[in-house]
Every structure is written in structure tokens, then in C-alpha cells.
Amino acid sequence: MDRIPLEKKVLSENDRIAARLRESYHEHGILCVNIISSPGSGKTSLLERTLERFPKGTRVAVLTGDIQTDNDARRLSRFGFPAKQITTGGTCHLDALRVERALADWSLDSLDLLIIENVGNLVCPSSYDLGEAAKIVMLSVAEGEDKPLKYPSIFAKSELLILNKVDLLPYVPFDIKLAREYARSIHPGMEILEVSCTTGQGLDQWIEWLEKRGKAVTSDK
Template sequence: MCATCGCSGNEHKLTAFLAMKKPEALTGLTVATLPPGARPGVQSFAPDTPVKTVIELERDILEKNNRMAERNRGFFEARNILAINLVSSPGSGKTALLERTLADLGARRQFFVVEGDQQTARDAERIAAGGAPVVQINTGKGCHLEAHMVHQAIRQLQPTTDSIVFIENVGNLVCPSMFDLGEGRRVIVISVTEGEDKPVKYPDMFRSAQLCVINKVDLLPYLKFDVQALKEYARQVNPQINFIEVSATSGQGMETWYAWLGL
């Protein structure tokens, strides 16, 4: 029996009133049992014994992104499209690498490009100047691309069978690592003007990539950058990662990159 009103369970109806006190006194709400209709201003409400329901969700927080990524991946696989997620810190030369690649190989293979930046369409304009179809995604305050953004971009781009889709992620070595976009391969670009210990400073990103493109190697004579140390740091995080040394400006090493793309 309910100790409050004598009913058989949780269906009791209580009446309560708010004591006519100043606001600070209302923090500890005064509830009293009163006969129904006893006073003006009295209200009735449902049980005051909270009924708790536990929902066992057991759901991956990134489930929605991962599901959308698999849809993208299925689309790419069905059309035999090589989709590459290009990640790096800002200024490593991702766009320059793409410009050079498209200029050199545009006649041999159809390319499509998805550009991700917080603001502006400057990268898309650079790519479009070379003639490749491109969609710019502006993430605003976001720091990475997510699978649904790429989904919308590829719906616009309509990449053709046997083509290559480059997804240039937002320049950021932290956040993009967590978000599968449905790519076939993830390529990290690092330039020799950065520190060689970046792989251990940003291990998540290096761990999830299959290839590390070391860019701007034409500048090595002017820098104290130890390429071997970079590779050793990267292998500590990801022993299976491959390396290609290039200069998108001078063209050095680009043939090795093209061979990796299967071209």
C-alpha cells in the first residue's frame, strides 16, 4: 500500500500547492497532501515517485557516420572508383599535389575532387582551373569532413566508372582521423618544413593512413629535416605505412606517386 495516500500502487493522485512564498523559498518545493479542491490555487499532478526506465542502447556513437561511410564505400566499389581521403596539417601542399597530379594525368584518367575547408572556395577554384569537376564543402566551425558531407558532394559530382575521387580533407591532423568517409585509401601528406616527430605527436592520423607522402623535398638542402627520423617515428605508430617522397613544385618523385595510384 502506498504510504502517502493509501492507494494500491503508483496511480495515486496527490494534490499540491505552491506555498505562497518568495522565490528563494521555492527551490525546495513544498508539496503537501490536501483534500481535492480544498483551496484556491491548488493543482493536482501525477505520481511524485519517479518511475525510472533504463534504455540499454549499446550503440556506437559514430554509428550514423560509419553507416553513411559504408554507403559511400559501396558506391565507389560498385563503380570501380578509387576514392582517396587526403589528410594533413594546413599548408603541407595537398592542393598543390592535386593540381600537379591532375595536370599530369588528367588526359589519362577522369578525376573528381571534393574540397573541404572551413571557409572560401579558393581550393576548388584552383582545381577547377585545371578542368577537373570539383565540389567545395565549407565546414564553417567544423574541423573535419564527415561521411554525409561527402555523400552530398558525390551526389553532385556524379563520378564516373573507373575514375579517381580525391577528397581533400580539412587541414587538421587531429579531428579527421576519427571520421571514416568511405574512402578506399587514406593518404597523409607531410611537408619537410614541419617537424619530423609529427607522427608521434598526432598518432591517430598516422595510424589510420596507408601512405605517407612527404612533400616539398626540393627544400631539403635548406632545412634540418631528417627524413629517416620521420619514417621511424611514423613506423612506431604504424609499421605498415608506406612512404613516397615528392615535390609537387619541381615534380621530383611524382612518378612514384602516380604508380601508387595505378597510373
């Protein structure tokens, strides 16, 4: 019996395509963010509130992943910016190849910001690099505040935590202080924004975060 060392990534094919995408975003000065949450946390609502705030002519596009239906892309295309659905047909996450294919007929020259809304799932999307500059995890106060402890992988890998639906705090037993502590126990120093897509609370800070992050991308170009 012989043992042959391999030292290769299991997802080397995905990682190869993700590296190609990252290089391409870098060349075009595009900030790409990958938003990940459970189903129903409010990813699409956040994108609606985000796109409606952008002035006409803002160089932004959205890719949205779901197992079935193009409902989200239809919701998001009302704002006049490019929005495309990636329907995975059963797969619980987006991968780099699907993103690359979806981008094939868009001109990256016309973009400064690409927002990817992943399939609603806190586990599987954490394993797949899409070439993004930052993963963003969203948790709504209608869920459990211990989600960072239950799903440490995605909280450890995400640059920013968005706590959504904070307008519901008076009506739910969610301990937001504890949620913040849990998140930072998994990811020390994690950036956290408290947001309500219903009242608009925190949306200015979210747009500022995108602007700050976008500047970081263009300055290291």
C-alpha cells in the same frame, strides 16, 4: 538503478552513410582516397601537380574541404576535371554526409578516381570515415619530424605517408630518416613516398601508387 548495455558507435550515423558511400564506390569501381595533413603541407599543390599530369578524359574528380572560401576548388578546376569545394563553415573535418551531399549531382558512372582533400587538420579528420579505400597522410619537411609521434591516430590509420617539400631539405633542420622511423614506429610497414611539388620529384611514384591502388579496387570488384 538499471544499466542498459548499448554497444553502438558514437558516430554510427556517420558510419552508416560512409558504408553506403563505400558500397557505391565499389559498385562503380571507383578508388576513393582521403588526403589529410596540417594546413599548409601542400595538399592542394599535390592535387594541382596530379591533375596536370592526367590526360584529358581521365575519369577523376576532386572534393576539397575548407572552413571558409572556395579558393582551392578554383585552383583545381583549371585542369578541366570536376572539382568541388565543401565549405564546412567552422567545422574542422569533413563527414560522410557532407561528402554524400557534394556527390549528389555528379554521375559516379563517369569516375574511376575520387580524391578528397580534407580540412587541414591532423586530429579531427582521423575520427570520420568518408567511405574511402585509403587514408593518405601528408607531412611537409617544413614541419617537425616528430609529427607521427604527436598525432599517432592519423599515422596509424593511413596507408600511405607522403613526405612533401623535399626540395627544402637543404634549408631546414628536418631529419627525414628520423621522420620515416617515427612513422614506422607508429605504423609498421607504412608506405612512404618522398615528393616535391616544386621540382616534381616523386610524382611519378605517386601516380604509380594511385594506379596500383586503383587496380586493387577494380580487381576485387
